[in-house]
Amino acid sequence: MFKLILNFGATVNTEELILCNSFSGLEMGKCIVPPNILPIGPLLASQEFKKPKGYFWKENTSCITWLDKQPPNSVIYIAFGSLAMFDHCQFEELTLGLELSGKRFLWAVRPGFTGEENVGFLARFRSRVEGRGMIVSWAPQPQVLAHCSIACFMSHCGWNSTLEGLANGVPFLCWPYFAEQYINQGYICD
Known part of the structure; x- marks a missing residue:
C-alpha cells in the first residue's frame, strides 16, 4: 500500500x-x-444489471428473489468488500447483534472472511434467524442497493461500495477496515 x-x-x-x-x-x-x-x-462496476463485471466471486442472485418478498425499507444490507477480514470475536459479535436487533438483513459473507472456517457457528446462526435473515457468499451489490426493500447499508466504506450506496441514496452504517476507508467514512458521515 x-x-x-x-x-x-x-x-x-x-x-x-x-x-x-x-x-x-x-x-x-x-x-x-x-x-x-x-x-x-461516479463510474460504477456495472451500469447494467445481470452483467456483473469486476467481481472476485460468483454472485448469488437468489437474494434478489428474497428481497422481493420483504417490505420496503426493511432490510439491512451488510457487506465488507473483498479484502476486509474479521476475527472470530468480531464475527460472532456482529451475528449476535443482528440476531438481537430483530431486523431483517441480507449479509454477504465471502469465503475466508474470518480466515477460519465458521461452518457450524454460521449454520446455527442461520437457523436462529431463518425467515428474517439471509446470508450469501457474494451478492449482486448494485442490484441489491437499488432494491426498494433496502433500508441501509452496513459497509466497510470501500470506494466502490461508497459510490454504489451514494448513487442509490442508501443510508450507511460505517465500519471501515483500513486505508482510505476511514476517509470515505468521513465523506459519508459529513
Missing part, C-alpha cells in the same frame, strides 16, 4: 491528466485536488 501511494504521488506530478472515479460535488471543499486530476464519476 505504501509503494502504491508513493507511485501515485510521482504519477500526479508527471502526467498531463489523470481521470478519477469521483465527482466534484463529493470532493470539493474536502481536499485540495491537483489541477491535472479530472473527476469523471
Whole structure:
C-alpha cells in the first residue's frame, strides 16, 4: 500500500491528466485536488444489471428473489468488500447483534472472511434467524442497493461500495477496515 501511494504521488506530478472515479460535488471543499486530476464519476462496476463485471466471486442472485418478498425499507444490507477480514470475536459479535436487533438483513459473507472456517457457528446462526435473515457468499451489490426493500447499508466504506450506496441514496452504517476507508467514512458521515 505504501509503494502504491508513493507511485501515485510521482504519477500526479508527471502526467498531463489523470481521470478519477469521483465527482466534484463529493470532493470539493474536502481536499485540495491537483489541477491535472479530472473527476469523471461516479463510474460504477456495472451500469447494467445481470452483467456483473469486476467481481472476485460468483454472485448469488437468489437474494434478489428474497428481497422481493420483504417490505420496503426493511432490510439491512451488510457487506465488507473483498479484502476486509474479521476475527472470530468480531464475527460472532456482529451475528449476535443482528440476531438481537430483530431486523431483517441480507449479509454477504465471502469465503475466508474470518480466515477460519465458521461452518457450524454460521449454520446455527442461520437457523436462529431463518425467515428474517439471509446470508450469501457474494451478492449482486448494485442490484441489491437499488432494491426498494433496502433500508441501509452496513459497509466497510470501500470506494466502490461508497459510490454504489451514494448513487442509490442508501443510508450507511460505517465500519471501515483500513486505508482510505476511514476517509470515505468521513465523506459519508459529513
